[in-house]
Amino acid sequence: MRPDDRQSDRVPLLKQRWEVQGGNFITAGNVSTKIKDLLKEIQISPDLIRRLAICCYEAEMNIVMYAGKGSMTLEIHSSELVLIVEDQGQGIPDINLAMQEGWSTATEAMREKGFGAGMGLPNIKRNADKFDLTSKLGQGTTLRVSITLT
Amino acid sequence: MKLREVEKLLEAQTLAGTQRLDDLVIETAGAADLMSDVLAFSHPGTLLLTGLATVQSISTADIADIKAIIYVRGKHPDIEVVTKAEERGIPLLCTSLGMFECCGRLYRAGIRDDGHAAR
Numbered sequence: 001m002r003p004d005d006r007q008s009d010r011v012p013l014l015k016q017r018w019e020v021q022g023g024n025f026i027t028a029g030n031v032s033t034k035i036k037d038l039l040k041e042i043q044i045s046p047d048l049i050r051r052l053a054i055c056c057y058e059a060e061m062n063i064v065m066y067a068g069k070g071s072m073t074l075e076i077h078s079s080e081l082v083l084i085v086e087d088q089g090q091g092i093p094d095i096n097l098a099m100q101e102g103w104s105t106a107t108e109a110m111r112e113k114g115f116g117a118g119m120g121l122p123n124i125k126r127n128a129d130k131f132d133l134t135s136k137l138g139q140g141t142t143l144r145v146s147i148t149l150t
Numbered sequence: 151m152k153l154r155e156v157e158k159l160l161e162a163q164t165l166a167g168t169q170r171l172d173d174l175v176i177e178t179a180g181a182a183d184l185m186s187d188v189l190a191f192s193h194p195g196t197l198l199l200t201g202l203a204t205v206q207s208i209s210t211a212d213i214a215d216i217k218a219i220i221y222v223r224g225k226h227p228d229i230e231v232v233t234k235a236e237e238r239g240i241p242l243l244c245t246s247l248g249m250f251e252c253c254g255r256l257y258r259a260g261i262r263d264d265g266h267a268a269r
Contacts, residue, residue, distance in 0.1 A: 026230075029209030033238070036213065046194070050215055054189050057213040114185030114202045114210070123190045 012075035012082070014042075020063045020070045022089070025113055028064040031072050032056035035083075038074070044081070048147055051127040052081050055145050058120040059085040065110050066090070067140065078149070080129070085143040092135040099125070099133075151176050151259060153218055153241060156197065159259055160245045160252050162220060165232045167241025174217055174241065179256050180264035181222075181249055185210040192216065196264040199252050203227040203244070208234045216240070222249045 016038070018031040036053040056072065063070035067089030075082040092098045099121055106116020125131045128145035135141040154171040157164055164171060179197040182188050185206055188198060194215035200207055203225035211219050218241040221227065226244055235242040245252065 026205065028206065029213070032213055033209065046215070050194060050213075053213045057209065058186075058189060113204060113206050114183065114188075114200075115206070117184055117186040119184075119186035119190050123186070126190075 012077050014076040015073065017071055017073040020060055020072055020087075022063055022066075022068045022070065022087075024064060028061055029057055032060050035072070035074050039081070042076070044149070048081065048149065052083060052145075052147050054127050055083055055124045055147075058124050059083070059143055061115050062120055063087045063089070065106065065115065070140075080146045080148050082144065082146045086140065087142075088140040091137040091139055092133075092141055093137060095133055095135060151261060153243075155259075156218075156220070156256070156261075157243055159255050160220060160243070160247055162243040162245040165227065165242045165244060166235035167218065167239065170218075170239075170241050176217065176261060178264045179253070179261050181253055188214055188216070191265055193264050197256075197261070199249060201225050201249065203231065205231050205234055207231075208238060208240060208242075211240050212238045218243065220245060220252065222247060222252050 067087035070087030073084040102118040104118035110116035130146040153174040181199040221244040224246040
């Protein structure tokens with residue numbers, strides 16, 4: 001890769017940010033649907049769209065279930081799709097534990113919606129090519145995933 | 151099998167996407183009440199059988215490229231759910247039959263498991 005190429009790839013071709021309202025199960029998923037529609041419009045391959053859309057939706061549901069508010073940012077680069085999810089929730093005390101399939105702090109109300117089975121974060125990781133999760137107790141959580149464009 | 155044949159086989163009523171009953175061909179199906187499982191284990195283009203008649207089932211189907219949804223055990227969605235299914239182009243059917251009976255009838259008619267078909 002030439003230095004110019006690397007430089008150009010740091011600046012996304014497109015960047016868009018959406019707010020996500022915590023606790024609202026009625027609108028939950030709306031941002032993920034918008035992101036999916038946007039990726040369809042620019043003719044990203046259906047397999048890659050599905051993988052990123054699953055990452056988006058799982059992350060959006062996490063904001064809705066666990067944080068007061070948050071945001072989702074999509075960056076489209078020439079070589080990858082990047083999703084950055086930030087929330088101002090209570091944070092994750094033990095990330096290793098949260099990454100274990102089946103481990104969950106979900107309430108019964110969340111489970112009644114069909115979520116909260118402790119599958120979300122592992123499923124995001126499974127669908128992403130790069131996965132980075134950081135969290136500070138009492139401050140919030142930041143998730144960054146990317147999917148390589150082939 | 152066309153979705154219209156599925157409708158008949160499962161004694162179902164179509165709530166959204168009536169115009170697509172003769173277009174959509176169903177080859178595989180998956181059954182789950184847990185949307186996390188649908189997101190984790192389903193494959194694109196499958197038929198989803200679920201007892202979760204909420205707006206989350208539509209969003210999940212939309213995200214996971216599910217071809218159509220059947221609500222089992224007599225679950226009937228609110229009008230907002232039907233409206234969203236129409237908007238997103240996802241046919242929505244409901245039946246009073248149970249999940250096991252639906253799966254059995256579909257399997258006997260040649261529909262195969264979503265995950266098994268993909269392996």
